[in-house]
Amino acid sequence: MVSGGTPSTLNPSFKITVPALPNSAIVLLYLILLAGSTLHVYRTPLYTYDSLQYMGNALLMEETDPVKLHQRVYAEIDKLPKSIRDHMRGEEKTLPAAANLLSVRDRAANPYHFAEFLPLFSIRPLYNITLYLLAKTGMGLLRAGVVISAASYFLLGILLFRWIVEYATYFAALCIALLTMVSPPIMDLGRENTSDALASLVAFVALYLIFQKQKLLSGIALLLASIYFRTDFVVLAGPIFLFLWLEHRIEFWKATVLSGLALASILTINHFGGDYGIKMLYYRNFVDAPTAPAEMVVHFSFHDYLEAFRHGLTLVGNGFFIPFMLLGIVGTVRGSRLWSVAAITTAYVALHFVVLPNWEERWFGVFYLAMALCAATAGGPGATLQRRV
Numbered sequence: 001m002v003s004g005g006t007p008s009t010l011n012p013s014f015k016i017t018v019p020a021l022p023n024s025a026i027v028l029l030y031l032i033l034l035a036g037s038t039l040h041v042y043r044t045p046l047y048t049y050d051s052l053q054y055m056g057n058a059l060l061m062e063e064t065d066p067v068k069l070h071q072r073v074y075a076e077i078d079k080l081p082k083s084i085r086d087h088m089r090g091e092e093k094t095l096p097a098a099a100n101l102l103s104v105r106d107r108a109a110n111p112y113h114f115a116e117f118l119p120l121f122s123i124r125p126l127y128n129i130t131l132y133l134l135a136k137t138g139m140g141l142l143r144a145g146v147v148i149s150a151a152s153y154f155l156l157g158i159l160l161f162r163w164i165v166e167y168a169t170y171f172a173a174l175c176i177a178l179l180t181m182v183s184p185p186i187m188d189l190g191r192e193n194t195s196d197a198l199a200s201l202v203a204f205v206a207l208y209l210i211f212q213k214q215k216l217l218s219g220i221a222l223l224l225a226s227i228y229f230r231t232d233f234v235v236l237a238g239p240i241f242l243f244l245w246l247e248h249r250i251e252f253w254k255a256t257v258l259s260g261l262a263l264a265s266i267l268t269i270n271h272f273g274g275d276y277g278i279k280m281l282y283y284r285n286f287v288d289a290p291t292a293p294a295e296m297v298v299h300f301s302f303h304d305y306l307e308a309f310r311h312g313l314t315l316v317g318n319g320f321f322i323p324f325m326l327l328g329i330v331g332t333v334r335g336s337r338l339w340s341v342a343a344i345t346t347a348y349v350a351l352h353f354v355v356l357p358n359w360e361e362r363w364f365g366v367f368y369l370a371m372a373l374c375a376a377t378a379g380g381p382g383a384t385l386q387r388r389v
Helices: 023-043 050-059 066-077 082-089 099-109 111-120 125-139 141-164 170-181 184-191 196-211 216-229 231-246 252-273 278-286 302-318 321-333 339-355 361-376
Strands: none
Touching: 023 141, 023 170, 023 184, 050 066, 050 111, 050 125, 050 141, 066 082, 066 111, 066 141, 082 099, 099 111, 125 141, 125 196, 125 216, 141 170, 141 184, 141 196, 141 361, 170 184, 170 361, 184 196, 184 361, 196 216, 196 231, 196 339, 196 361, 216 231, 216 252, 231 252, 231 339, 278 302, 302 321, 321 339, 321 361, 339 361
């Protein structure tokens, strides 16, 4: 017992200790907070025009008549409030008649032009199948898309927390994982009723299996499967296979075969999906929204690409890339055990941008999660997040 004077004077090592919460209580608290965030995501979806094309592709599994297909898809959005319904049909009176809105209005009125857009979104075959199967439970296509994104958001939060506690205290994991999950790019990922949240979940699980659990077979299988949820993950597969070869975890011939399999998957998906090619992709992103993509010849020059690249860099600077990138750099400098995951996802962002110099935050969910992981697992002198074992 200390008597008289101040504790700091009589005993320099004196410190007040605060009872720590047991790990089980922290896990429960995190689950409650994450569930609350997921409920918000579920109740405030960001309905997008793209979701109409995903619903159309899902319905193609049982309906091929363009008129009937069109009627069934737009019957789904007739259940929405008028303001959202007008948005989905391109009928918002407060907005100028921009080209993309004219295209949206045309698709809402013309079932054949709507059908011409379907190949642009048929290149997400496993997402379209998932959407169709979930809709068959009775919830409908529109609600199924919202559920898929919200559930994927919740599972991403679970996996992020689980991965961080491999290296950090449970309380640190709670703080870092929760801040990451409520950050705008990740929360919006869960709110968009598109393929992005589910595809990001599959890719992130693949990263966890390959780099944390050292389970190459299951991890690579999921990585290749992620391409069928969103084809641009082919540029995530390439850096992963290269890294595994450089680290002598797979032989060169295996890395070559796997890279070839990833590229062959893209060619197969595009061929059977009826994709219109990369020029149409550029045209849609940087020039105009076509009304009848199957009936037009697209012109997109190298000069147009350079202009798009310059404009894309502006979008990058205005987004969340730089602050999250700084997190990853800090983690790497401080000796993060997951610097390789940060480096690979950074290479994914760079390759993705070179191929398509546009910036949509929802495309880069795995990058944002990896940067948070890298910062959370930093070691070195002065580190306070390393878990004591």
